[in-house]
Amino acid sequence: MVAQLAIPSPRLDGPSTRCACSSFMSFQCQADARSSIIETTLNLRTTAFVFLNFQLSHLSLLPREQAHALLMSAFMLRDSLDQRQQRPVVVHVVSLHAGDVSFPTSMAPREGEPVLAKPGLSAFHHTGLERHLRERRVERVYLCGVSEGAEMVATALAARDLVGDKVWVVEDAWAEVDAEQGEAGLDLLAGLDMLVDVSEIGGLREEVGNDPVREKESAVRRELERRERKKEERERKETRVEGDRVARHNAIVRAASPREAEFGERPQSRGALLLRSKRSAQQLRV
Known part of the structure; x- marks a missing residue:
């Protein structure tokens, strides 16, 4: 099934300064364009990129052209991140119910990047993703990948509970398996101002001086x-x-x-105290 996917690939073998996608010029895959996607003014140390369901089993559920466009955009983003000396927080999340969790070469996890398996809809549900981001003091989150059953929307809303309004879904690096759910999710995220294109990420600046x-x-x-x-x-x-x-x-x-322990803390009247003194004197005389 994977062999029949046949997704056209712009040299999907990791970072490269050359792009073999002349037939897809709308993505502006020149090396200069790629290097300008993530500008140095973006604080990558407190930025997380979550790649959801980029395994081949999910990509095969998409139409070939849509899968190709998704991989192109994701490749541009990954290539730009790989060229930065300042490393962002990158996490890969896969679905437990997926039979094949192998990745395309271009989207394979780099050394040190965790791969978390999620049992539910949201990538934050019983995966340790929230703890991972908190430990690294993440302040903004970008989400991209393949979504089945509104997984991306659920993950985006959960991320917003964690870091506030600095959560964006990379629209041209996100594909929904069900077209109707994709349109509904697009409308919802657009209404919440949570959509961004790969080429626009460089405009979301945060000075690091x-x-x-x-x-x-x-x-x-x-x-x-x-x-x-x-x-x-x-x-x-x-x-x-x-x-x-x-x-x-x-x-x-x-x-x-x-004797004090016998009487304890109870208050004593004056008559009782005199009686105690009289008895004590009698005992001494005897």
């Missing part, structure tokens, strides 16, 4: 938080030690004064 300052501030904040935690832990320990000391003192006092 203040990165050293922000990193220093983060380090100072983490140190202050560490000190605060140690202070709270020390105070809890001192409170616990003081409580133990008071308890031991009370136990010693009760053991040394059995």
